[in-house]
Amino acid sequence: MTEKPLRTPLYDEHLALGARMVSFAGFEMPLQYSGIVAEHNAVRSSAGVFDICHMSQFRVFGFGAREYLQGLLTNDLDEIGELGAAHYTLMCDEDGGIIDDLIVYHSGELEYLIIGNAANRLTDFEWMRSHCPEDVTLVQGTDREHRPESHIVELVDESDRTGLIALQGPKALDVLGELAGPGLELPRRFHLTEAVLETIPVLVSRTGYTGEDGVEIVCHYSHAELLWRTLLSFAEVTPCGLGARDTLRLEMGYRLHGVDMDRGVDPVSAGLGWVVSGKKERFIGCDAIERIRVQEPERRLAGLVTEEGIPRPGYSVLRDGVEVGKVASGTFSPTLGKGIATVYLPVEIAEPGTMLEVTIRRRSVAALVEPPPFVKSTSLQ
Amino acid sequence: MYPSDLKYDKEHEWVRVNGDIATVGISHFAQDQLGEVVYVDLPAPGDSVTLGEPFGEVESVKSVSELYAPVNGEVVKVNESLTDSPEIINEDPYGEGWMIEIEMSEPSEVDVLLSAEEYEVFVTEEE
Structure with a gap:
């Protein structure tokens, strides 16, 4: 990639903390601050924060949103019928090749929030766009196009205006509780809830990529810096880079798209058959994946x-x-x-x-x- | 950061000379660049080492570095404690973090190694 590297809203914070920066998915990201092993251990024993603003966020809403996504994703959205529920899912091509792995949230009435890998942002969006029904209106960024007569589904790439910070570790929920006050009812695992942290309106998701309990917090881009600083003001919390993120996720066997799987691999071979619905009628890749399931992969x-x-x-x-x-x-x-x-x-x-x-x-x-x-x-x- | 009683090479090893025995480790700069050392592979006593050739490896989570022999000779002692506690290399690179002792076959070879001052200049240029 020869394009100018992208920066998250926390770029200056990383430099101020003395991070060693690396290029990742087109972004300049912190590899480590104090050291990968020290950060890793902080997450296993206390709590760590991670800048994951680089990840992509898509929002899909409208009366046709559910049906549209049922046709694109391998997992069954009926499992997250309850508002605020979320699950891990895959987007595959017709051959069952994995385009990306995603978390999809039932974030509102007729609305879904999807978080995907930074490196796949454009591929994901293009795939979702080109596999839309005719009557879908695309809305990108803040440049909203108003065609109310055709708004059965709107698809918005919100990545550029969204901040995402992970707070992970056995003490993560204590920190969150202290910050939110008694008003916050903690979401259950794989659930999302609205909250106000200090003065910042956020979505708190009880998910993560470390194997520890904790949350991933979605906020507006402009609030990311304040949220980051607030979380780091707790003595229990250590800033952690991509190095520790990788060792933590691999200890749990969580796959990394682009390394453990890609378009050339199907969900069954990748050990992700459990996120491919056996009940759902039609979705892209279903026939190919079913064939592989029956024949057993090589x-x-x-x-x-x-x-x-x-x-x-x-x-x-x-x-x-x-x-x-x-x-x-x-x-x-x-x-x-x-x-x-x-x-x-x-x-x-x-x-x-x-x-x-x-x-x-x-x-x-x-x-x-x-x-x-x-x-x-x-x-x- | 670079003790003046030691000699250095451009692969970032340091050498402490005592008669014809050379004790070898890696410099502060090397351990800092590498990050927390999590694995070391060292030769055994009796192995011979060749000037400029790899004699072992150090690994951090993210990278691997070869260790290069700063002199010719035979390994007479190996720091066994590094196997279980490789982090000593980060904590005390010039002391407890030493790696091997070499009985030099040609002790005058140390004369061409860098002094602390020369090494510091070299490192500044690398940064």
Whole structure:
């Protein structure tokens, strides 16, 4: 990408905190502040905040919103019929290839909020736009086009005017409670609620990408800085970068789109068959995914644990000296003190307990197939 | 940050010379660039090392760095405590974070290594 890097509303805050910045999905993002391991441990033991303003937000509303999204997404929106309910879902192409993984919220009457990966923002929007019924009006940014006669569904890309900050860890809810006062009724897991934090109107979502309890807070772009500073004013809260975000999510086996799966992979092979509805009638990719489910996929995403060395993306995974796959996600688990990785393996090898090897540069080290989550005990489980 | 009684090379190792024994570790600059060290791979006593060639590796969560031998010789001692507590390298790079001791086959080789002052200039240019 040669375009000018994008910045979140918290860019100056990161510099002021001495963050080491990296380029991610076209954004200049903090990789780490105090250190990846220290930040990781802060989230597992206390609380951390993450700038996730780079993620994309789409809002879909109108009388046709539900039916439109039922045709685009793999999970069944009937599961989140209740206002404020949310779930994890996928958007696939006709072959079952995963375009993106998303959280969809039933955020209001006739309205859904969708949060997706920053890197896929344009692809997602273009896919949703081009797979709209004829009578859908597109509304982008604040440049609203008024054609009330055709507003069966409106699709708005709100990414540029929305801030998103994650507060995660066993002490996250205490901090939130203190900030919100007794007026806030905490949303249940995978639910969203309106709240006012200090003076800032927000949406509080009981979701996250760390395996710890906590929330993701949606606010207006212009309030992100104040919200960030307010959260950091608590001694329990540590600023955390993308480095810790990656180690935390991989310890839980949460997939990362673009690394653990992409357009070339179907949900069944990626181990995400559970978010593909078996009840729903028609959605894009349903026939292909059903076929794969019946025939069983050739490869499946499996977990690996190494005792020495760190398996990194692209490293060869071997069985009896023969390559059987390449590491997709791989890192050091600060909680376990071991190497952890994901890899697509032929199904007959992907069985837990199988002993394999990973080529870590000049050496070959033992790697045990183990189903994620690699870390079994957190504030969530 | 760069003790004056040590010698340095351009791969960011430091060397403490005592007779024909060279103790080797990585500099403050190297550990800071790397971030928290989570894994070290070091040679065993008796292994020979070659000037300018890798003798081991240090890894942080995000990156891997090779360790280069600043002199020729034979490894006589290895800091075993780094295996279980590699973070010592960050906490005390010039003390408890030492990595190996080399019995130099050609002790005069240390003369071409950088002084602390020279190394500091080199590092400033790298930054």
